[in-house]
Every structure is written in C-alpha cells, then in structure tokens.
Amino acid sequence: MIATLVPLEAPLLVLAALAATGVAFALSPLRQIIVNGLYGLLLVILFVVFQAPDVALSMLVVTTVAYPLIVLVAIRRTRK
C-alpha cells in the first residue's frame, strides 16, 4: 500500500496537517494570517501533486491575494 503513494504526498499531507493545527491554535490574528498563508501555499503544492492544476491556481490566487488583503484590513481596523 505504501507504494501507491507518490513520495511527495505523505510529507506534504503531514506538513499541511501541522500547518492547519498551527493556524487554529495561533492566538493573535496577525500571526494566524501568516501561518495561514504558509498553509495555503502548502495546499497549492499538494493540489499540484494531486494532479489538480485548476484547483491549485484557484487556491493560489485566493491565498495570495484575497485572504491576506481582507483579513489584514480587518485586523488593522479592529486593533484597539
């Protein structure tokens, strides 16, 4: 069964799981959005490995442009 996995997938999945845990437990929103960016990029690579270039592109534009922009503005706006 191990042979059925392309070598890249297992480490990427583990890294993604770790990064997701990091995002959920990041306490400050600012730190969280940075970890979330990392997590997003990991997913992009994972989706390429999963042979889903369309999804990877979608995730890439969302994770590099849309999320950071709106979340950073929200963080800045709500800072006490």
Added chain:
Amino acid sequence: MRRQRARGLLALPALGGLGALLAWGFSGLSPFGHFHGFYGQLLNAIALPQRHTTNTVAAVTFDYRGIDTLGEEFILFTAVIGVVLLLRKAGRATPRDVAQDVVSSQASRYFGVIGAGLVLLVGLWLAAFGYVTPGGGFQGGVVIASGIAVVFLACGYRAWLRVSNEEVLDPLEGTGAGGFVALGLAALIAGAPFLHNLFGPGKAGTLFSGGSIAIANWAVALEVAAANLVLYAEFLEQYVMTLVRDTGDE
C-alpha cells in the same frame, strides 16, 4: 474566562466523537489512488470528443454542470452585495478626507505599473485559455482584479477611487452575472434546455473550442473581476478610514 475554558474542555470529547465518526466513515472509502467512479471517467472520455475542450474540468464547470457554476457566480455576486450593504453602514471616507495619496514615490509608481501590467496579462491569459489549459474565468478574474488594484494603488489612492467607483463596477458585475443567466435563457428561447451549448464545438486545443463554454467563461471572468474589485474597494475603504481616524486621533 471560565466559560471559555469550560467550552474548550467540553469541545474535546465532542470533537473526539465527531472525529471518530468521520474516521470510521472515511475508512469505508476505497484506498487512496484506487478511485473507480464512472461519472468522472465517462466525462474524461467524452468531453473532448463532444465539446473539443482539452480541459475537462472546464467542460464540467461550464457545460455538464454549468448550473452549479451559475449558482456559484451568484454566491459571489450576492456575498459582495452583502458586504457592501454591511460595510456601508459604517460610513465612507471621501477623497477629501485623505490628505495625501498613500503612495508618493515616483519610482514605486513605475514599478507598480509595470508589475501590475504583467499581473493583468497573466490574468487575461488565465481567463482566456481556461478551457484549453489550467485556469478559467474565476482564477483569471481574481488575478485581473488584483492587477487593476495594484495599478491604481501604485498611482495613488485617488486614482484607485476613480476605478473602484461603483458606477463603473456595478454595471460590470451585473453584466457578468446576468450574462450567464442570459446565456441559459438564450438556449431556452432557441427551444433547447436551459444552458444548452448553442454553438458548435470548434477546433480542439484553441480558443475557438467549446461553443458556449467560451461565453460562459468570459461572463464569469467579468463577474469575478468586478466582484473582487468591489470587495477590495470596500475593504480598502475601511483601511483608509482607519488611517483617517488614526491621524485624527494624533
């Protein structure tokens, strides 16, 4: 504080239960890499001959399951209307409030414009070739919107306000979202089912393939680009208001 801690503790067994349930169910899936779903395989086999689209995913999103994508465009469209409605309550900063543009250096303007031009080109390419190679209306639309945003931010906030004007963007958004529905209705008027592909499949591997897919793709690109620009505009507006408030405080 005690309430949150109690909730965090109670969540552990509850999520443990849900996680166990999920894991139990997931273990019934066929092993990774051994999927034999006939729907996808059938589409992989027939999309190219039937639609001449080399990207099967695009054929699925815009043709075989086009109604899903229509709903998806309206999710974006509706959410952006909602965001505008919610954020407008907080009021707007007007250009007069902004004493000076955020960007003042000439050099950064040039770099910004050149960089943004490249981004824009990439976006147009992604959108245009979406049904031939990876990409498509959504990805292209987001990139186009970011390209435009970068151009005008590089030229200064006032220039941005000129393009992020709702009088420009609303008609574009409406055209994109309405265009998709109109494409479906055109098929009905022609006596075919809703969203039926009205044009011939064209030549495979070129922009002239897929028939109606091309039109749907551009409608989506327009809608997504306009919707994203509205979204950025509303959130940047909030950012500028923060700046205005902060300078007011000092």
Added chain:
Amino acid sequence: MSVLAYGVAAWIFCVGIYGAIISRNLIHLAVCLSVAQSSTYILLLAIGYRNHATAPIFKGFENRTKAVDPVVQALTLTDIVVSVTVIALILALALDAHEAANTVDPDELVGMRG
C-alpha cells in the same frame, strides 16, 4: 498509509472547528472556519485521485492518458469560492460589530439570550 489523506482531512476539519469553538476573536474565528472548510478540498481531491494518472487536461485527441477524476476538481473550485465569500461576509460583520460595540470577541457580542 493508503488512508493518510483521509485521516489528514478529518484531523484538519476537527482542528479548524476546535479553533472556532475556542476563538476569542471573530477574525480568528473566520480563518479557523476557512481551515475547517479546506479539509473538504483535501478530502474531495484525495477521493478523486487515481494512481499514475495525469491531470484531466489533454493535449489532443491522440494518446489521451489515464486521468484523475475531473468532477471532484470542479466541486472543489466551487467550494473555494464559497469559502472566500463566507469569510468576507463574516469579516464585514466583524467590522460592523467593532463599530457598534468596540469588540470582536464573540463572547462579548451578546445582545439577546434565553
């Protein structure tokens, strides 16, 4: 190992929801929700994956190779759009809450109960 991808999806979903449950900040909560939702991308794509297969994008009519499932990819694309819109709406609501009550802590954001 053959179920690693599914296990990771289940883990990410639970972790995201846990983050949302204990969150003290609506912005943080929104990002946690996006993490929980991202588990569905992994799940869908992992389900549609086929060994030694290419992406469902072909060069032409000839020599079409074995390809992974295109449907799950189409579903995931929609899923990503949904995620972005929901995050944007929750953030907009969070900004309004900040405006109205000067707080983004869901536990303090209580007008009605009981």
Added chain:
Amino acid sequence: MAWILPLAVAAPLLAAALLVGSDHVAPEHFKDAIALLGSGTATVCCVLVLLQSERRDVLHWFGGWRPTGGVALGVSFVADPFGAGMALLASGLTLTALAYSWTYMRDAARPYDALLLAMQGAMAGFALTGDLFNMFVWFELIGVAAYALAGHQVKELGPLQGAVNFAISNSVGGYLILIGIALLYGRTGALNLAQIGHELAAHSADRLVVVAFTLLVTGLLAKAAIVPFHLWHADAHAVAPAPVCAVFSGAMIELGLLFVARVYWATFEPVFPGPPIRSVLVVLGVVTMLVAAVMCFLQRHLKRMLVFSTIAEAGAILTGVGLLDPTSLAGAANVVLSHGLLKAGLFLVSGLIVLRLKDADELRLRGRGRALPVIGMLWCAAAVGLVGVPYLGVFLGHALLDDGAGSAGIHWLQPITMVSQGICAGTLLRAGARVFLGWGAAEDELLTPEPEERVPERSAFAPAMLAITGVVVALGLAASVVPGLERRSEAAARRFVDHAAYAARVLRDAQQKPTPRLPYDVPRASPASIAYGAGATVLTIAVAAFGLWHRRLPDGVRRAARRSIGPPVDLLRSVHSGIVGDYLLWIVAGTAVIGAVWAFTLT
C-alpha cells in the same frame, strides 16, 4: 412545458443582476418594476409547474445532458407536487416580502431587493433540484443572501450577533453536508440523487453510508432549526427586518426538512431499515417541539416568540417526515403550507406593530395596541389559525399527522404535539391580548428580559402593507379547506415515497403511471382529529390565561411551581446563551451523538 422549470430560478437571479447592473442609471420605478417582475414571473412559473406536476413529475436536464446508458451526466430539476409547492411557497412569500418592503424598507439600499431576489432563486433551486451537489450550491446561496439580510438593518449589537451566529453555524452545517456528499461520491461516483440511490442499493449499508447519511441529515437539520441545532435561528430571526423573517420562518427552515425527506426517499430508502431512522427523527422532533414551546412561552420580544413557535412547528413537521409513511408526509406538507403562510403573516403583523408603536416588547407595549384594532385582529386570527381548531389553518396538516402517527402505533405523539401547539398558540394569544386589549399584568418576572432596542424610524404606506398581510393570513387560515387539497397531498406523498418510480423516471426517462384525476372536495374530519383540535383549543386558552394572570394564583402554588420547574427552565434558558462557540459545540456534539446512534442501529 418542462422548459418552465429553470425559469423559477433564472428569473429572480436575472432580475437581481439587472437591479445591481442598472443601479446608477435606471429610474427608481424601473428598478421596482424589475424586482417585482422577476419575482412575479418566477411565482407564476411555480404555479404552472405545480399544476403540471399534479399528474406526473416534471423533469428538466440542464444543458440537455440526459442520462446516457443510465448514467446522469448533468444536473436535473425534478418537480413533484411537494417540491413545486415548496418552490411556490418560497417564491410567493418572497414576492410578498418585496411588495411589503416596497414601502416598509423604502429607505433601505437597493441591494436589499437584489438579496431577496437571489434568495428566492436559490430557494426555488433548492426545492426543485435532483442533484446533491447542486443542492449544496443553493444551500450556500440561500445562506450568503440570508446573512446579509439578517445583519444589515441597524447598527446595533443584536442584529450583528444574530447574523454572525447565523453565518457561522450555517457554514458549519454546510461543511457537514459537503463531507457527506464527498463520501457518497467516493463510494458511488455519482451526484444525482437517484443515481446514488441506484448504486448504493447494490450493496448493504456500511459505515461510510451511515456516516454520509448522518452528516447530510444533521447539516440539513441545522438549517431546519431542529434541537440542538436550532440555537442560532432565534438570534437571527429576532433581528432581521419583518418581511425577511417572514421568508426565513415561512420557507427557509422548511426547505431543510423537505430535503431530509427527499434525500431519504430518493436515495437512502432502499439501503436502510426504517425503524432506527424513524426513532431518531421522531425523538428529535418531539424534543424540538417541547423545548421550543417552553422557550416560546418565556419570550416577551414578539419576533423571538414567533421564532420559537416556528421551531416548535418545525419539530412537528420533522415528526411527520420521520414517521416515514405517506400519510404523515402529506400532513407535514400541509403543515408547511398553512404554517408558512400564517407565520409569515404574523411576522408581517409584527412589522406593522413595530412601524406604528416603535417597539416589539410585549410588556412595554401593554395596552398600546388598543388604537390598532385591525392589526390586533390580524395577529389574533393568525394565532388562532396555528392552534388546530377544526377546519382552520394548520388543522388539516395536524389531522393527517394524527392519522399517520395512529397507524404507526405511536399514540403518544399527538398529545405531545397538541401540548406544544397549545403552548405556542397560547403564548401568541397572550401577547395579543396584552398588547391589543391591555389585559394581564404589566410586569412578569417569568419572561426573559431583552435589551432595549432602538427601532429604526421609517415612514411607510401602511394600508398597502395591511392589505398584503391580510391576504397572507387569510390564505393561511383557508389552507385547511382548499377543495381537493387533502386527496392531492396524499397522492403526492405516495408518489414522493415511491423510490423505484422516481429512479426510473430520472435515470431511464420511464413514464410514470399518471396520478388519476381527483375530485375537488373537502373530506370530513375524523373524530380523532376533531378531538385533537378541541384539546388544543382548550389548552391554548388555558395557557393564554395563565400567561396573563398567573400572578393571581395562590402564593403556595406559585412557590411550589417555582421550586419544581424553576431549575430546569433556567437551565434551558442558559443553553440559549447567544454565544456562537456554544452553538458550534452543540452542533458537533449533536452530530456525534446522532452518528453514534445510527452507527449502532443501521449497520
């Protein structure tokens, strides 16, 4: 004529796009006309589809992708009388809300209309779709429109809390549904309901199928306001503008229940034994009825009171679905219709009250409604319609539910429903008597105090709103005596539960045996249902009187009552904490428990 089917979705969506696109150029009247035209066209289409579906299901394959070799390539809409009727109810209520808002929300921004239209299209799509992922798309579209509609009205904490809790809880419900869909796709490689059912039927149910079913049902129940997934509904409905609440309570909640029935009969019926599913759904329905009835009695905020009454009714509808027999299902459908109209009418009345009296608090409004006799009469008439008085309002639905429960041998179900109905209707009458007649005490420590709410000032043309409200309430009251409705709903229910015929129609385009033409008559009510109605009426009056004058009871009785039922009631109150983290915890725990029960009973 199957080409009409997509118009129910396309017309409002196109109108929404036109509204936004022409916002800065077109004159106001043009935009009003577009909104009403789009919504009206869709409503008329729904009527035509409903009439057409009376004899056989109407089928439309988008893009013309008919199944090849029994494999569904595209997405289908399948209109049976219940789906078409639900789409009609949702469309009609949205049209009503738009017309009502025409003056009520005149000052609201234009996007408000576009949001309502998008929601209308999405609800119609949800009611008609025969595809699991397509359902998820409409589910999310209903959601995003609804969050903004719930939260936009005023710049205050209450509405924001409601909208935030709504957005977060509903999204998590959506994730559960999506995971369920992914599992089913992984097993069957199909997304069409009939196709999934066909593939599943080849094997016996195993863990994957059980978990997928659990996730789908719990996600839908979160939308359908079933305990313990109901918590956010009360926050969201209490704060949304009245016409929006009318759509939420009258149609949105019921859609979730319709799809629970749909997904069971169209997909899972051949693979699961009925009894475990029946037990779980009926128990959830009963708990929902009781919890919501108690909570309803404790409210003094008129709209929050109405929501809890809706939740109680959702519990009753769930028992009708959960009994898994056609008679109960027909009863559930009739309750959806009559309750939907009456509750929408009540919310519209509450909008009129807020408009005229600038408040929505029962105690603060005491006696202030004396000057508004017509509004008061509408409120009380609609409340009476919810009791189950013979031949009025929800009576027909509950009579059929009674028959269904009786033939299933669950004789304890109807008394519980009666109690729940009586408490809710009694509470509404209590509020009506206090506000419009000035009866009862001015203070009541039993009721949950709510924060003072600033009601937005607005001017509106009340006569038109009053007329619209009157029509909706009258339709709701008359729903039990529509000639031929009872027989038609029973015939529709028998067709709805016929899994094999549905699959053959969708996948192999087989012609169904057309439902024979039925007479237009109103069958006599059975003695049991008359007794039910009489019991509910007595209970309603007793509850209303207790609510108004419980302070006149002897001190000893009151003290004993407080000691015995005080603690559980307080506990119940504290569960409705208004905090979204708690709500998520309930959703997670509820899903895990339901999943565990089915894990042990369904495999």
